[in-house]
Amino acid sequence: MEAMPETPERKRFFLTTPIFYVNDAPHIGHAYTEVAADVLARWHRQAGDDTWFLTGTDEHGQKILRTATANGVAPKEWADRLVESAWKPLLGTIDISNDDFIRTTDERHETGVAKFLQKLYDDGHVYAGEFEALYCVGCEEFKPKSEIVDGEGAFAGEKVCLIHSKPLELLQEKNYFFKMSAFQDRLLALYEERPDFVQPASARNEVVAFVQQGLEDLSISRTSFDWGIPIPWDHSHVTYVWFDALLNYVTATGYGADEEQFARRWPGNHIVGKDILRFHAVIWPAMLMAAGLEVPEHVFAHGWLLVGGEKMSKSKLTGIAPNEITDTFGSDAFRYYFMRAISFGHDGSFSWEDLSARYQAELANGFGNLASRVLAMNKKYFGAVMPEAGAEEEADRAIRELASVVTAAADAAIERFAIHEAIAEVWRLVDALNGYVQEQQPWALAKDPAQQGRLATVLATATEGLRALAELLHPVTPLATAKLWEALGAEGALGRLEDQPIREAGRWGRLPAGTPQQALAVLFPRIEAQAEAEAASK
Numbered sequence: 127m128e129a130m131p132e133t134p135e136r137k138r139f140f141l142t143t144p145i146f147y148v149n150d151a152p153h154i155g156h157a158y159t160e161v162a163a164d165v166l167a168r169w170h171r172q173a174g175d176d177t178w179f180l181t182g183t184d185e186h187g188q189k190i191l192r193t194a195t196a197n198g199v200a201p202k203e204w205a206d207r208l209v210e211s212a213w214k215p216l217l218g219t220i221d222i223s224n225d226d227f228i229r230t231t232d233e234r235h236e237t238g239v240a241k242f243l244q245k246l247y248d249d250g251h252v253y254a255g256e257f258e259a260l261y262c263v264g265c266e267e268f269k270p271k272s273e274i275v276d277g278e279g280a281f282a283g284e285k286v287c288l289i290h291s292k293p294l295e296l297l298q299e300k301n302y303f304f305k306m307s308a309f310q311d312r313l314l315a316l317y318e319e320r321p322d323f324v325q326p327a328s329a330r331n332e333v334v335a336f337v338q339q340g341l342e343d344l345s346i347s348r349t350s351f352d353w354g355i356p357i358p359w360d361h362s363h364v365t366y367v368w369f370d371a372l373l374n375y376v377t378a379t380g381y382g383a384d385e386e387q388f389a390r391r392w393p394g395n396h397i398v399g400k401d402i403l404r405f406h407a408v409i410w411p412a413m414l415m416a417a418g419l420e421v422p423e424h425v426f427a428h429g430w431l432l433v434g435g436e437k438m439s440k441s442k443l444t445g446i447a448p449n450e451i452t453d454t455f456g457s458d459a460f461r462y463y464f465m466r467a468i469s470f471g472h473d474g475s476f477s478w479e480d481l482s483a484r485y486q487a488e489l490a491n492g493f494g495n496l497a498s499r500v501l502a503m504n505k506k507y508f509g510a511v512m513p514e515a516g517a518e519e520e521a522d523r524a525i526r527e528l529a530s531v532v533t534a535a536a537d538a539a540i541e542r543f544a545i546h547e548a549i550a551e552v553w554r555l556v557d558a559l560n561g562y563v564q565e566q567q568p569w570a571l572a573k574d575p576a577q578q579g580r581l582a583t584v585l586a587t588a589t590e591g592l593r594a595l596a597e598l599l600h601p602v603t604p605l606a607t608a609k610l611w612e613a614l615g616a617e618g619a620l621g622r623l624e625d626q627p628i629r630e631a632g633r634w635g636r637l638p639a640g641t642p643q644q645a646l647a648v649l650f651p652r653i654e655a656q657a658e659a660e661a662a663s664k
Contacts, residue, residue, distance in 0.1 A: 136176040137174075138391075139167075139175045139177045140177075140379065140391045140393070140394040141166055141167050142397065143180070143398075144184075144397075144399065144402060144406075145183055145228065145230065147184050147187075147190065148184070148205050149189050149193040150208075151447065152447070153446055153447060153448070154431060154445075154476065155430070155445075156216070157448040157460070158428075159397060160181060160217065161461050161464055162397055162464075164220075164223055164461075164601075166545065168600065169537075171223075171624070172597070172627070172628040173629050177225075179224045180226045180228060180374075180379070181217070181227060182227050182228035182230075183213050183227075184230050184367070184371045185205040185209075185230045186231070187367030187370075188266065188348075188367075189263050189266055189367075190353060191353040192263065202231060214227065216448060219457065220448055221604055223604075230374060232377075234377055234378070234383065235373070235377040236355050238373060238376065238381050239373050239377060240356075241382040242377075243365065245417055246416050247359055249416070249417075250305075251416040252302050253303055254302055255303050256298075256299070256300050257298070257303075259297060259345075260294035260296055261296075262295075266367045267368065273287060274287070275287075275288050277291075299345075301346070302347040302357060302363060303343040303344060303346065304343060304369070304412075305343055306341050306412050307341045307343050312412075312415055313337050313411060314334070317333065317334050317337070324424075324427070325424060325471065325542075325543060326471040329403055329426075329427040329471075333408060341408070345366060346365065347363035347365060348364050348366060349362060349363055355370050372405060372406070372409065373413075376388070376392060379391035393421065395424045395425075396410075397428065398425065398428070399428060400429055403425070407425045407427075410422070426471070428470055428471055429468070429472040431464075431468075431473075431476055432473055433475070451481070455653065456605070457605065458602075458603035458604070458605050458650075459485050461603060462489060462602055463481050463485070465546060466546060469546050470544060485650065486653075488553070490650040492556050493599075493649065494648065496556065496563070496588075497613075497646060499563065500592055501646045503572075507581060507585065508585065510642065511639075512640060513583075513585045513586040513639065514582055514639035514640070515582065515587065516579040519583070522584070525562055526587070528554065528555055528558050529591060529594045530634070532598070533594070533598065533632030534629075536598060537629050549599075552595065555594065556595060559588055559592075562591075563584075586639065589614065592614060596610045597626045598628065598631045600623055600624065600626075601628075608623055609647045613645065615637075
């Protein structure tokens with residue numbers, strides 16, 4: 127008897143967002159990060175990869191303590207309230223498919239942090255010392271000289287944070303220090319040997335330049351407040367909030383508790399905002415090196431969302447709540463707009479006018495109208511079933527070949543974290559199908575009985591194109607594509623949409639002739655000018 131062939135091992139893909147501070151409600155800058163990670167995770171899941179998507183909240187530190195105190199509650203109560211009322215609901219608002227949600231107040235996290243710290247201490251990577259430096263509570267960071275500037279206006283004569291434009295505090299403490307300087311050469315070697323470790327290239331160059339200037343040891347404990355995880359060998363100190371927070375990526379995946387799970391998931395891929403790049407691309411790999419663990423697969427730093435030329439910020443009144451957009455345009459449009467309109471890895475400006483224009487031109491008229499027209503013609507001319515294609519002509523072949531090309535190109539773009547490029551590739555098929563239907567004029571073919579075979583081929587080609595688009599766009603617009611999948615009758619013929627192998631979406635002829643179809647719900651409803659105006663004025 128012949129031996130059964132071995133099942134190929136599934137590609138592993140562990141993806142994280144940063145864990146977000148709960149000192150305020152989320153705005154579209156946070157949602158942008160979540161959606162980007164979600165699109166990547168959904169794509170890899172649909173590709174059959176062993177995918178795990180982690181997000182969560184960061185709940186320790188001086189900023190949280192001060193915000194809670196200002197609101198007259200204990201920090202844990204404040205965190206609980208915001209997590210349940212704002213942060214977890216955000217995930218539903220924008221259809222995030224995370225596999226896990228970690229809070230730094232979870233017991234599994236606090237236990238894992240203590241084990242990690244104890245190992246570093248036992249292995250000689252931590253020492254006691256005294257420290258004095260300028261500290262930004264907003265960043266929860268002792269600021270490097272490059273991010274300290276002279277204050278203006280009300281803060282004239284003071285040193286302020288370059289990012290938050292608020293005065294820095296001079297802190298003097300006896301702390302424990304991590305010997306980060308000892309890892310300078312190993313970090314530089316990492317960046318050299320793995321040039322794609324930090325992405326995009328501009329972010330990598332920034333990190334390399336920072337480390338080349340020389341690393342100092344890192345203060346990893348605080349004694350001026352007690353809202354944090356105690357240092358395991360000295361409970362008069364709590365763990366520095368960033369040292370605590372970065373460890374969520376391993377405590378959530380079994381570090382020190384479930385070695386089988388940890389071996390399956392780690393190392394991960396981190397999606398972060400560029401303002402926290404240094405923590406993830408310098409401090410975090412140094413911590414892992416010290417603990418004898420693998421460094422991450424990749425650290426990808428995306429740009430800022432700009433409103434009126436400024437970074438999205440609640441404190442500067444440029445923060446926009448995600449539901450201000452989704453209530454009018456829907457979650458699919460939110461997801462599509464931010465992934466398509468902004469080059470992932472660069473800053474991008476948000477405007478209501480651009481959102482509205484893209485919704486109408488690209489989603490409603492481009493994709494939605496295409497699906498509606500093709501299915502309506504299938505119903506009118508073929509009794510609402512998938513027509514049977516006949517002899518292929520050059521125009522049909524061009525669509526078939528393009529579907530294969532854009533599938534491969536989109537997948538390659540996703541591998542580079544270039545989400546905007548992946549969507550642009552898929553949209554080539556949307557545009558080509560619209561052009562194909564317009565050129566072939568099935569409504570004209572239907573008037574000539576002699577052209578019945580050609581009519582069937584044209585509509586079969588267009589319908590198969592919709593099948594491919596439903597699969598390719600599902601990670602971006604999950605609600606609209608689910609409606610389309612149902613209307614195509616594809617679930618009965620092929621199974622659940624989320625189970626379709628996305629890297630094979632361009633393989634032609636998968637939807638069988640004769641598949642019964644259903645009426646298509648409007649994918650992107652017309653939005654009245656009044657609703658748009660109300661949204662823009664919020």
